[in-house]
Amino acid sequence: MTAVTATLTPAPSAELPPPASPRGRGLAERLSAYAYIAPFFVLFGVFGLFPLAFTFYVALFDWNPIGDQVFIGTDNFTRMFADPRFWNAAGNTVSIWALSTIPQLLLALVLAHVLNNARLRFALFFRMSVMVPYITSVAATAVVFAQLFDRDYGLLNWLLGLVGVEPVDFVQSTWGSHVLIATMVTWRWFGYTTLLYLASLQSVPRAVFEAAAIDGAGPWQRFRHITVPSLRPVIIFTVVTSTIGGLQIFTEPLLTGSGLTCGAVRQCQTLTLFLYEQGFGQFEFGYGSAIGVALFVMVVAIAAINFVLSTRIKADR
Amino acid sequence: MTSTTTRGRRPGRVRWWTYLLLSAATAACLFPLYWMFIVATTDTATATEMPPEVVPGGNFFHLMGLVLETVPFVQSLLNSLAVSTAIGVGQAVLCSLAGFAFAKLQFPGRNTLFVIVVLTMTVPTQLSVIPQYMIMSELGWVDTLQALIVPGLASAFGIFWMRQHISATISDELMQAARIDGASTGQVFWRIAFPIVRPAAFVLGLFGFVTAWNDFLWPFIVLKSPERYTAQIAIKALQNSLDVDLGLAMSGSFLATIPLVVLFVIVGRRMVAGILEGAFKG
Numbered sequence: 001m002t003a004v005t006a007t008l009t010p011a012p013s014a015e016l017p018p019p020a021s022p023r024g025r026g027l028a029e030r031l032s033a034y035a036y037i038a039p040f041f042v043l044f045g046v047f048g049l050f051p052l053a054f055t056f057y058v059a060l061f062d063w064n065p066i067g068d069q070v071f072i073g074t075d076n077f078t079r080m081f082a083d084p085r086f087w088n089a090a091g092n093t094v095s096i097w098a099l100s101t102i103p104q105l106l107l108a109l110v111l112a113h114v115l116n117n118a119r120l121r122f123a124l125f126f127r128m129s130v131m132v133p134y135i136t137s138v139a140a141t142a143v144v145f146a147q148l149f150d151r152d153y154g155l156l157n158w159l160l161g162l163v164g165v166e167p168v169d170f171v172q173s174t175w176g177s178h179v180l181i182a183t184m185v186t187w188r189w190f191g192y193t194t195l196l197y198l199a200s201l202q203s204v205p206r207a208v209f210e211a212a213a214i215d216g217a218g219p220w221q222r223f224r225h226i227t228v229p230s231l232r233p234v235i236i237f238t239v240v241t242s243t244i245g246g247l248q249i250f251t252e253p254l255l256t257g258s259g260l261t262c263g264a265v266r267q268c269q270t271l272t273l274f275l276y277e278q279g280f281g282q283f284e285f286g287y288g289s290a291i292g293v294a295l296f297v298m299v300v301a302i303a304a305i306n307f308v309l310s311t312r313i314k315a316d317r
Numbered sequence: 318m319t320s321t322t323t324r325g326r327r328p329g330r331v332r333w334w335t336y337l338l339l340s341a342a343t344a345a346c347l348f349p350l351y352w353m354f355i356v357a358t359t360d361t362a363t364a365t366e367m368p369p370e371v372v373p374g375g376n377f378f379h380l381m382g383l384v385l386e387t388v389p390f391v392q393s394l395l396n397s398l399a400v401s402t403a404i405g406v407g408q409a410v411l412c413s414l415a416g417f418a419f420a421k422l423q424f425p426g427r428n429t430l431f432v433i434v435v436l437t438m439t440v441p442t443q444l445s446v447i448p449q450y451m452i453m454s455e456l457g458w459v460d461t462l463q464a465l466i467v468p469g470l471a472s473a474f475g476i477f478w479m480r481q482h483i484s485a486t487i488s489d490e491l492m493q494a495a496r497i498d499g500a501s502t503g504q505v506f507w508r509i510a511f512p513i514v515r516p517a518a519f520v521l522g523l524f525g526f527v528t529a530w531n532d533f534l535w536p537f538i539v540l541k542s543p544e545r546y547t548a549q550i551a552i553k554a555l556q557n558s559l560d561v562d563l564g565l566a567m568s569g570s571f572l573a574t575i576p577l578v579v580l581f582v583i584v585g586r587r588m589v590a591g592i593l594e595g596a597f598k599g
Binding site: 043191244280 | 330331332335338339342343345346347349350352353356411412414415417419422423424427430433434437439440441443444445446447448450451452467468470471472473476501502503506527530531533534537538548549550552556563566567571573574577578580581585586588589592593594595
């Protein structure tokens with residue numbers, strides 16, 4: 001066999017044509033690569049980048065969609081910073097974000113650690129179950145949770161009543177509404193986060209866990225000293241994405257409270273809801289855009305912090 | 318050699334509380350859907366009774382009738398189906414094409430353009446809904462389904478994900494062989510590259526479908542007339558009449574969730590596998 005190959009090797013592969021040079025192809029053929037990537041750039045330019053730039057422009061105007069557009073410089077921003085409704089919305093957004101992110105990430109950490117056990121039975125069933133909330137729409141979730149958390153007829157208050165707790169008004173009270181919205185967010189995302197962590201954990205060699213177990217490390221020690229440190233980059237990633245998502249939270253509060261203010265005293269109005277209220281409720285496109293700019297700046301700041309953090313982590317290792 | 322001996326008796330046996338914890342998590346995930354079904358099949362009086370009803374009632378068809386009377390719900394489901402399918406298929410095809418170009422074709426500016434694609438993933442375009450609405454208004458697309466479909470047809474993340482898959486699965490030798498046989502770039506893509514990465518494109522399309530099906534903010538802004546509503550906006554419309562009948566909003570939610578649950582039962586495995594491959598970190 002080897003001999004045959006050896007004798008054949010020197011023979012020139014005369015029947016194979018040389019690779020076609022780019023010049024041999026038509027112009028259309030050479031430009032086709034641009035045609036393949038063009039749809040994305042056109043769509044992103046028209047529906048992503050341009051609107052973003054235009055937000056900054058509109059924010060400088062007193063802009064009514066059916067009336068005049070008057071240039072007012074930075075007046076919208078001065079007005080926004082003096083507007084207690086803006087700070088209320090910002091506070092609500094942060095509060096709901098913290099209440100939803102912290103339990104969600106802790107839960108996901110524990111579940112991912114547990115799901116990473118190679119001997120676990122029904123692993124696929126558990127993995128699929130935690131993804132069910134992800135495929136359930138926010139609108140449907142909000143309807144169910146509003147019912148479960150209802151003050152008078154809700155299952156949760158009934159259960160609380162059994163142990164002697166006074167019914168909580170989850171919709172009308174500030175803390176109650178934040179807890180309700182945060183529960184919805186946590187419910188929807190914790191399974192997805194769990195699978196992200198599990199994906200990352202699976203790249204840790206199993207031998208590391210096994211060696212630790214042989215050396216006598218219990219489940220808690222393995223969790224603390226192997227699972228959590230090896231997940232640090234993906235934990236930072238999920239904190240950042242959940243923060244960016246949290247800044248944009250809209251549907252849950254809209255469907256929980258009554259309308260755009262999310263309750264009589266704006267107790268659960270978030271920044272995006274406030275943006276929508278000003279833009280499409282009051283038709284103040286300029287003021288609404290100024291809120292959009294503020295949100296954009298916050299998102300960019302968080303992304304920048306993330307960048308610094310992740311480069312620092314790489315440098316540490 | 319040591320590894321083969323330890324593999325037989327791997328430490329870290331599963332404790333009972335592991336199953337307890339996972340069962341609790343599973344119950345928490347599934348219970349709201351079960352509860353949705355319960356309330357969607359009983360009348361308001363039973364639904365608000367304590368202790369609660371735990372078996373489905375016989376009111377399902379009556380409530381469904383009410384749902385269909387209140388909003389054109391069948392139409393809204395069809396709208397959702399059209400929008401989500403278009404976006405899922407669009408993303409699968411357009412992102413495969415672009416991913417193929419970035420992975421396998423040589424052209425000036427390739428690397429710069431790819432960096433731009435990746436950078437756009439970090440741009441939060443959702444915050445500029447007001448100008449987006451103005452553009453749709455200029456195009457005359459307000460209150461149309463293409464206002465939902467067109468912006469969602471291609472995604473930066475999808476391009477990134479398809480490029481990774483194409484780089485990993487399609488060798489340069491295969492490309493060259495096809496070229497030598499005289500195939501044009503288009504033929505190489507459709508006959509060779511796309512069939513190989515179709516599973517990856519399918520998973521991408523599924524996530525596009527689910528995201529589009531469950532989208533709320535943008536349809537809520539753009540759609541005006543009830544016959545254009547997607548299922549999510551129809552739920553919102555039903556919720557406005559919540560004081561009239563509690564079961565009504567719940568039935569609508571149930572009706573809008575069922576298609577996705579069915580889809581998930583069929584393809585959920587592949588979606589989970591997609592995440593575990595590290596696909597959807599974007």
